[in-house]
Amino acid sequence: MMELFFKPKSVAVIGASKNPKKDGNIIVNNIINSDFRGEIYPVNPAADEVLGKKAYASLDDIPGEVDLVVIIIPAQMCVQAMEDCARKGVKAVIIESMGFTETGAAGKKIQDRIEAIASKAGIRVMGPNCTGIVSRDIATTFFPIKDVPRGNVVMIGQSGLLAAGMASDIVVNQSLDIHKICSIGNKCDVNENDLLEYFGNDEQTKVIAMYLESIADGGNFVKIARKVTPKKPVILLNGGRSEAGAMAAMSHTGSIASNARIVDAAIRQTGCIRADDFTELKDFAKVFSTQPLPSGNGVAVVTAAGSVGVVVSDLCAEHGLALPRFGAQTIDALKGLFPDFMPPSNPVDLWFAIEKLGMTRALEAALGAPLRDPAVDAAIVLLAGFEYTMNAVEEKVVQRIAKECGKPVIICTLVGYNRLRNRIVEELGRDLPVFTSLISGVKALSKLCEYGIRRHRFGDR
Amino acid sequence: MVEFRPTEIHGLPGFRRRFIRTFSGIPYIDVLSHADNPAMPDSGSENFKIADPPCIENEPMPLNEIVARARRENRTVLTEIESKQILAQAGIDCTETRLARTRAEAVSVSAAFGYPVVLKISSKDITHKSDAGGVKVNLKDAAEVEAAYDGITQSALQRFPRAQIEGISVQPMARPGIEIIMGMTRDRNFGPVLMFGLGGVLVEVLQDVAFGIVPLERSDAAEMIDEIRGKKLLDGYRGQDSVDRSRLENMLLKLSAFVDANPEIAEIDMNPVFARSDGATVVDARIILRELSEAESARPVQS
Structure with missing residues (x-):
């Protein structure tokens, strides 16, 4: 059934x-x-054709x-x-279209009637008040977009920011290897559970990132997410956390149980990964979609500044x-890069090697050996x-070494000339996660390691 | 000022008789019908009359009968004794607790349990029993029980003059352990959720608790227990025996299955639960039933 939305x-x-300015255009x-290479039927009683496609006065005439069917006409x-x-x-x-439950009682009445028609006729409805789907196979959003990649990340959201702004950002800047973006709006029918289940079983989807302001059917969400997270990471940004609970509690338990604490419990119990803002949602998706899963939490740090x-x-x-001590073999391999007064250790201080060998050869020597160390599961390169x-x-160089070693590597870039830092962000950022702060990089890597360890422990990798 | 009111209860055959015999001597202020009456007893304790023989309606009742009785009495808050009876039926270990409505009853129930005992105020209107001077522990003989009985009723009626007091609950001193809270509430989106954490009187200050969505699996219960900041207390802090975590997991799993099967129950507090190396016992508990809709309250309750 969901297939009709994504592959009609x-x-x-x-x-x-x-009119090229109108959403319907x-x-x-x-x-x-x-x-999309199937039939496109514009429906508009006042037009003969739209963008070279024959237009129909009504659905019945097709x-x-x-x-x-994509609907973009006034709510009533x-x-x-x-x-x-x-x-x-x-x-x-x-x-x-907009003008439904999100606007008040009159809009809710219209939405209720739509729901009733849909459930009677067995129609699945996405929205209202949404932008639908952005993908290479089909894009139904009213925000201009093309050249969507055939990637491995699915984003699901109750947000115009995600579906329009972030989608363009991700597609034009090639910052995330997107597969599909779904905006589900008021979710009068199709909700996160339908999509989680669908993409959980979709082979092209490697990572699912969601922005949700409410979880429509929490009990079902827990059941479905539990099945999906052992197969692929599910990242969740939950908006509206500060809202007070709806119930007037008569127990200690009820008075302590806030919306945020319960959603956090659901996240822990299902093995989802919690993001705290939109940047994190994207950052985490980037790390999970580009990096192999580590089986431990040992990190090698390579930096030119102590x-x-x-x-x-x-x-x-x-x-x-953890920053593990390197094994004897690694220390031996690194020895030549350091002056006698400074034995090699973790973090690896790259400065002397850069002066001696230049950046390329310094990285080849100082990143490869630690990454091959059995105590090291991942690396952070500054x-x-x-x-x-x-x-x-x-x-x-970093991409090559990371690939050879088969372990996750992230980049942090904190200082430098903006034009060069931007090049690092753009060029390296296509292949590797690049962060402009240490804390964002460390947090993203910690989520990857946490998930990797859990997957490893359950032996379902 | 104090209104002596013959209390009526519609229950099992024989129940009504017992109830009236033991309840009719209890003074209470009818807070519902005299809400704006500033009535206040001069002193509570001397108004409690000694009834003989001791009350025996402490016999356990099945869940549906306890619920039906509460519905008939138009209340959603179950007493400690009712709550523990229900939890015990769910397989959860609780200290046996009986209600005494007179000083003499308190003494005879205490003697039957064996000393030391604990006396607590039993009132649906008093949530924080210890705040009201409503809890006396480690009472070692009849004299201490009598004194505690008087002290509790007196201070409760002074602090909460409008509270409706059912009597005084008596229970044996539980063997001490780490004080835990377990509880349940229902979320609009997620349904029943359980809480586990460090219990006792500071629970709302410390809020060192973890939640879990029902139904719980054993690994969920283990993770909840592992999530609290004070988990070191469970592992034998400063020479104490470590707590048997698997018993706590069992208790959470029983609670999970129980609330899943009983939608009438809206909230549960089990606080404290004494957790030890050889088990865990619920020492105090409170169960709240769900509010009935207008249509439901209009219908007569079936027993």
């Missing part, structure tokens, strides 16, 4: 428009610009079957449109990561935005 053979857009254009007209869909035998509808090593060590300790770094960036 034909799609009709009710409210399609000839952009939606049709986005579908044309995607890889000759063939319609798998998916949506009830009629839903009745048309029911008559036509449509089974999947995305309502992108102070950074000290602070990273503190942050690691705070976030459950790169500064100065000229001496850029050869190594161009030659993709």
